[in-house]
Amino acid sequence: MEQVKIIIVGFGTVGRGLAEVIKRKKDHVKEELGLDIRLVGVADLRGAMVDADGLDIDDALEWKCEIRDIDSLQLIREGEYDLMVETTPSNVETGEPAFTHIKEALMRGKHVVTSNKGPLALYYRELTDLAARSGCSLKFEATVGGAMPIINLIRNNLAGNRILSIKGIFNGTCNYILTRMTEEGLPYSYVLSEAQSLGIAEADPSYDVDGIDTAEKLTILANAVLGMDVAYNSVAVEGIRRITPDALRLALDKGYVIKLIGEAREGKIEVAPRLIPKDHPFALMRGTLNIAEIEADLAGPITVMGRGAGAIEAASAIFSDIISIYR
Amino acid sequence: MRIAMEIELKDIPGQLLGALGPIADLGGNIISIAHQRDRRTPRGTIPIKITIELPEKHLDELIARWHERGITVMQKGEERLKESVFLILIGHIVHTDLKSTIDAVDSTGFAEVVDLTLMMPGIDEESSAGITIKATGKKEMERAIEILEQEAKKKGLLMIKPLEGF
Structure with missing residues (x-):
């Protein structure tokens, strides 16, 4: 023993x-x-x-x-x-x-x-x-x-693969806020207060809603599994504060939802709201779930999802x- | 360039082959072809609807070669802007000169803003716009989006791009 x-x-x-x-x-x-x-x-x-x-x-x-x-x-x-x-x-x-x-x-x-x-x-x-x-x-x-396995998944189960890119939803707070705004047509400030009262958002929400948390996670992934040598402050970051219910409605009319996406591949590391087709797996993530799509040279695309916080x-x-x- | 055409063939054997041969010879590609053998024009010819992809400079040559073989082109409509992308802009879209934002894309010659839906909630609040851009090809579309992105940055507008491709 x-x-x-x-x-x-x-x-x-x-x-x-x-x-x-x-x-x-x-x-x-x-x-x-x-x-x-x-x-x-x-x-x-x-x-x-x-x-x-x-x-x-x-x-x-x-x-x-x-x-x-x-x-x-x-x-x-x-x-x-x-x-x-x-x-x-x-x-x-x-x-x-x-x-x-x-x-x-x-x-x-x-x-x-x-x-x-x-x-x-x-x-x-x-x-x-x-x-x-x-x-x-x-x-x-x-x-x-x-709880969503990603670093060890890539290091152990995808050993021998070169990872070409990783993109996904890595912040449950932002995803909750955007989901509620889309489904209820409510403004950002209203849904933020709701998230704060539920304990999903912090009293100072900037760490989550300004994309800092997503950028940190992306930096760690880029270094740990993409073989990049990047510091957190080199990530281009845009959060979700400026997303309007109108923008979500316009997107929905054309078959899209808006999600905060972190994306890393050689030469690009970026956090930004993106338009996701309604039938894409990322679009199906409601509430605080996280999801990531890994693109590997041998295995092709692999998607994992799980509870991102708690x-x-x-x-x-x-x-x-x-x-x-x-x- | 993608071109949709309606051509007419005489009702004698070998005509269809004679129509398709020159397309391949000129480096073209057939996207779709609809051939209804039992339909006749009043002139007794058989109408064919065909869409091809062909370098623009070879189009006149193709029509000339068809002409030699007695094939007539009845209608020609080109699908010049075949790539389409939907984007969102958020910010003071009107007060930062909406016309110049659109012109930045339209003036390229290879891309155009073909649809714009604007929603303005209140004077002091930021507006949202859904924009559809069409471009002649994939590379041209990437370039058009870059141009629009720079324009948006300059004007303090947030641009939301699709997940795939950019």
Whole structure:
């Protein structure tokens, strides 16, 4: 039985979702895969909970374990663990604090699994080079498309293929807003308020509606599976703020819907609203679903779809990444 | 260039072959052909509806070769603008000189704005327009869209393009 000691840095929605998943799947993973996954540390702004034998996850979720007055960096530097899961809030300008967290862990020979887009969209080469030099794994399936498999799908199942292009819908908030605007003929501002009250859009929605989130995901895909060397700020980005109910109606009259599409191929990386024929698979994505079409030189076109957001969905991607390191 | 024509053949064997031969000889391609053997014109000839793709410079030569064989061209209508694309513009479309936006495409000589539907919700709000552009070929269409995109950018208009092809 191989023991895997995990720490979670950033115990918000996704970090807690992962703790839930570990609790739920622990026995199954032990029996089926011979992996004894233990949560030995949790840290965020409130402090840290540490137990070398494994924390009681129910207690940890309610912060009932002994809380130590050490910060995340101390836990990363001094803690006794094999793998760090980085789930602090993402910062698209600096990538911090996750960028430092990931570097510190990799330098110490620890594997890293993250859902944090900022550091990968900004410093992809630096981080993957560091991981390679340290002989560690750096996995980040959860950064793109939530539970929808795409990075590992391409790396594992499409190995040997050259990926010519990827395009798709990578932001559930925008897709929800455009779907509601199309179906109800409602103006943008009205549907945005509705999405905010449902928790689908943030109080400051700019990260989603201005296309920043989609651009980050596209940057990660371009670097990770298209072999491109691009930084987030080289993506041409147009969001959905200016889309009018009139534009959606005009499009519909001609047999189109409008979706926010991220598209990457050699020489082009762009986020923009596009006209999609009504019978195209992208047009059928209602609500918060994500979809991607991968064009590979041998396999041809492959389409995947799935839930792009949510605590358990992101935790699913992280959990699969963890297992894949040890299998 | 794509051309739709109606030609008339005499009712003697070998006429159809004689009509099609010169098309291939001149590097043309037959897109469709409708031949109703039992229909007759008052002149006793058989009418044929045919659409071909042929370099424009060879059209006169084709008609001359047909003429030598006694084949008459009764109607000729060219489908010059065969590519069609629908786009959306959002912004202050009228107040940024709609005419010059359309002219940017029309003045190319290879593309035209053939349909425009404008919706204006209020004076201060942005308008939306659905635009259909036709062009002589695929390359010309790409170029026309580039030109319109630059024009839209200059005027602060948002242009929404189709997913495929651009």
